[in-house]
Amino acid sequence: MDSPTALLTAKMIAIPLALTSAGYGINASQNTVPRLYKEPAKIATPIFAHVFHTGAYFVVPSTLLSVAASAFLAYSIPRQRQVWGTVAVTTLAALPWTRLVMMPGISRLLAISEDEAAQHKCGGSGEHTYLLKKWVGQNYIRASFFLIAGLTGLWASLEA
Structure with a gap:
C-alpha cells in the first residue's frame, strides 16, 4: 500500500x-461554438x-495526467481497483473518441479555415x-466521458 x-x-x-x-468541453459546446452558427x-x-488548438493544449495533458493518477489509484487500492480502473x-476513452469519431469533421473545419475558396463555397452550402x-x-x-469519470472518482473517494 502506498502512503496516504x-x-x-x-x-x-x-x-x-x-x-x-x-466543464471545459461543456462550455465549448454550450457557450462558444453555437455562437458561430x-x-x-x-x-x-x-x-x-483557435478553440480547437488551444483546447488541445489543456485537454490532452489533463487527460493523460488524470488517467495516470487513476491507474495509480487502481493499482494502489486493491478494494477499489475496479472503480479506479473504470x-x-x-x-x-475521450482520446480515441476524438480521433476516430470527431476528427473527420474537425479536419474538414480546419481545412475550411485555411482555404478562402472553401470558405466562400460554404456560404451557400x-x-x-x-x-x-x-x-x-x-x-x-x-x-460526458470526463464527467462520468470525475463523478465516479469523487464517489470512490467518498466511499473510501
Missing part, C-alpha cells in the same frame, strides 16, 4: 482534472480552429454550420 499522501495526491489530480475537462465560414472556421478507462453543429453534439459526448 501519495493516494490523496493522486485523487487530487485525477478527479479535478476529469471534472475540469468536462450564424457567422460566415471566413469568421466561424478560424475561430473554431475512472482511468472512461477518462482515456452551410457545410461549416452543419459541421459545427455535429462537433457540438460529439463534444457533449466527449465531455
